[in-house]
Amino acid sequence: MLLFQEDTPQQPKKTKLGHTELEYSNASSILTEGKGFMDGYDYTLNPYSGCSFGCNYCYAAFFATTKEKMDNWGYWVRIKENALQLLMKFRKKPLKDKTIYLSSVTDPYQPIERELELTRSILKELISYHEVRLVIQTRSPIVTRDIDLFKQFKAIQVNMSVTTDSEEVRKAFEPLCPSNKIRIKAITEIQQEGINSCITMTPLLPVVDADEFAKTLIETGVKKFIIQPFHPDKGKFVASTREDATKLIRELDWTTAKYEDTLKIIQSYIPEIGIGKQGFAPI
Numbered sequence: 001m002l003l004f005q006e007d008t009p010q011q012p013k014k015t016k017l018g019h020t021e022l023e024y025s026n027a028s029s030i031l032t033e034g035k036g037f038m039d040g041y042d043y044t045l046n047p048y049s050g051c052s053f054g055c056n057y058c059y060a061a062f063f064a065t066t067k068e069k070m071d072n073w074g075y076w077v078r079i080k081e082n083a084l085q086l087l088m089k090f091r092k093k094p095l096k097d098k099t100i101y102l103s104s105v106t107d108p109y110q111p112i113e114r115e116l117e118l119t120r121s122i123l124k125e126l127i128s129y130h131e132v133r134l135v136i137q138t139r140s141p142i143v144t145r146d147i148d149l150f151k152q153f154k155a156i157q158v159n160m161s162v163t164t165d166s167e168e169v170r171k172a173f174e175p176l177c178p179s180n181k182i183r184i185k186a187i188t189e190i191q192q193e194g195i196n197s198c199i200t201m202t203p204l205l206p207v208v209d210a211d212e213f214a215k216t217l218i219e220t221g222v223k224k225f226i227i228q229p230f231h232p233d234k235g236k237f238v239a240s241t242r243e244d245a246t247k248l249i250r251e252l253d254w255t256t257a258k259y260e261d262t263l264k265i266i267q268s269y270i271p272e273i274g275i276g277k278q279g280f281a282p283i
Contacts (some may be wrong), residue, residue: 013025017052017111017112018052018111019052019074019075019176020052020074020075020076020077020110020111020112021075021076021077022076022077022078022079022112023050023076023077023078023079024078024079024081025078025079025080025081026080026081026082027080027082027083027086029086030045030046030047030080030083030086030087031043031044031045031086031087031090031100032044032045032046032104034099034101038101038104040099041099041100041101041135042095042098042099042100043095043098043099043100043101044100044101044102044103044104044105045087045100045101045102045103045122046080046102046103046104046105046106046108047079047080047083047102047103047106047108047118047119047122048077048078048079048080048103048106048107048108048110048118049077049078049080049105049106050064050069050073050076050077050078050106051073051074051077051106051107051110052074052075052076052077052110052111052112052176053074053107053110053139053140053174053176053177054073054074054075054174054175054176054177055074055173055174055177056073056074056173056174056175056245057173057203057230057245058073060104060105060106061073063105074175074176077106077110077112079112079116079118080118083118083122084118084121084122084125087122087125087126088125090129091128094129094130094132095126095129095132096129096130096131096132097131097132097133098132098133099132099133099134099135100126100132100133100134100135101135101137102119102122102134102135102136102137103137104137107137107138107139107140108136108137108138109138109140109142109143110140111140111142113140113142114142114145119146120145120146120149123146123149123150124149126153127149127152127153130154131154131155132153132155133155133156134153134155134156134157135156135157135159136156136157136158136159137159137161137200138158138159138160138161139160139161139162139174139177139178139183140178140186141178141182141183141185141186143158143160143186143190144186144189144190147189147190147193147195150190150193150195151193151194151195156195156196157196157197157198157224158187158190158195158196158197158198159197159198159199159200159226160183160184160186160187160190160197160198160199160200161183161200161201161202162180162183162184162187162199162200162201162217163201163202163203163204163205164180164204164205164206164207164208164213165180165207165208165209165210165212165213165216166180166206166207166208167179167180168248169205169206169207169208169248169252170205171244172244172245172247172248173205173245173248184216184220187199187220187222188219188220188221188222191220191221191222192221196224197220197222197223197224198222198224198225198226199217199220199222199224199225199226200225200226200227201225201226201227201228202226202227202228203228203229203230203231204227204228204229204230204259204262204263205230205254206230206248206249206252206254206258207262208252210261210262210265210266211265211269213266214265214266214268214269214270215269217266217269217270218269218270224274225270225272225273225274226273226274226275227263227266227273227274227275228275228276229256229259229263230254230259263275
């Protein structure tokens with residue numbers, strides 16, 4: 001699966017937003033055929049590469065084009081300036097009945113999206129293709145901005161990543177991400193607007209109070225939930241927070257057995273919760 005597109009032969013432009021270095025350049029293509037664990041989708045679409053949210057367990061970090069980019073995961077984002085133009089080429093052969101996952105190796109709602117509206121422009125284009133099925137995966141509250149567009153799709157699902165009930169855990173594993181409370185608020189708003197929604201606990205990080213966590217999830221009104229285990233024994237971490245993360249794993253005794261116990265409690269509240277690869281199944 002092609003994860004990061006190659007730049008065209010030109011010197012990329014660079015700026016900075018907060019802690020994130022932004023690189024503007026062109027991509028050679030914008031739709032990637034769904035393969036491997038994404039084979040439930042016809043295409044994945046990534047308007048950006050890299051990610052300013054810097055989850056230290058993120059699998060996408062390990063596909064970065066250089067070791068420097070991997071080591072600096074969370075501190076760089078590449079903007080595919082020609083993403084919309086590349087997508088517009090499909091007007092001659094609209095993506096009828098195709099399922100698209102937005103996005104597989106980045107978050108389509110990077111902080112710079114507020115200003116650029118690159119993802120929003122892509123959504124507007126996809127609406128005109130009519131029978132496209134779209135799944136959006138994010139952990140950003142910016143997603144609520146596009147509720148007006150979501151309502152125009154015949155088949156859409158908005159997934160919000162909520163991986164723990166603890167801000168201490170969130171800061172150790174997802175140091176640059178929006179808080180749990182903000183994410184819960186955003187997906188609640190989307191659900192209340194009548195948009196097909198899902199909360200993805202992929203992976204489920206250490207949880208402090210499983211009962212209260214489950215109740216909070218139910219209170220969003222969301223009906224679909226997906227959960228996957230986190231495998232701390234694999235030891236794949238990036239960014240400078242790896243020490244904080246591994247320390248919390250030990251302190252909270254987050255073992256496979258502890259995950260299974262937590263899962264049983266959550267299942268007692270949400271019996272129909274999806275487990276494992278179901279998180280990547282099409283709508």
